């Protein structure tokens with residue numbers, strides 16, 4: 476029998492994905508080895524390499540080096556999208572969106588012992604994510620963002636709070652348009668982690684922005 480009825484996905488692992496920290500803290504999402512190294516040196520412990528729309532052969536060397544770097548810093552490095560390369564090179568974890576789930580081998584990822592983060596935008600996607608029993612669930616986008624074209628409207632803080640409350644056993648990550656001035660309000664919704672791109676990479680002073688974000692988010696961690 477398949478799970479297509481509930482999840483639309485052909486085949487799910489029999490047990491949950493490996494756990495990760497309940498509160499993943501500050502979670503920068505970056506697209507180069509240079510950013511990874513800078514941010515790991517600045518004290519970031521959860522991070523994602525998100526390279527878009529390249530051939531696997533063009534990104535394999537970068538992904539391999541990123542995974543080595545993550546291990547050297549004992550960091551939780553999630554690879555976005557390129558799940559085959561993440562499995563091949565033994566990443567800490569993988570991040571997949573709803574569309575990615577349709578073309579990924581979740582059993583292979585699970586069997587290889589990688590953690591899995593899944594994106595969600597609404598109640599239906601949240602139900603599908605829960606059926607997969609991933610390591611964390613991302614909720615977004617929370618506010619308008621310039622970084623990624625989003626077909627749906629931002630979910631806002633009220634929906635974020637409701638979604639977080641509905642999955643108390645999962646580590647949660649909020650993403651999308653989260654600038655430093657919005658961090659406290661997002662944390663008030665109960666999320667364990669805040670993922671950011673532009674709040675760091677477009678900041679006038681990325682070191683100052685990273686230090687401030689780390690201190691605001693760690694200060695609130697339980």
Ligand SMILES: Cc1ncc(COP(=O)(O)OP(=O)(O)O)c(N)n1
Nearest residue numbers: 555570571572573594613648650670
């Ligand atoms: C932490 C986190 N949350 C959401 C996303 C978005 O993933 P996805 O919907 O697959 O879109 P792309 O990032 O692949 O364009 C993410 N990467 N990280």
Ligand SMILES: Cc1ncsc1CCOP(=O)(O)O
Nearest residue numbers: 616620622651652671672673
């Ligand atoms: C990758 C991604 N997924 C949902 S929103 C987003 C981009 C977040 O970037 P920013 O923090 O600059 O809004």
Ligand SMILES: [Mg+2]
Nearest residue numbers: 556571572575
């Ligand atoms: Mg994706």
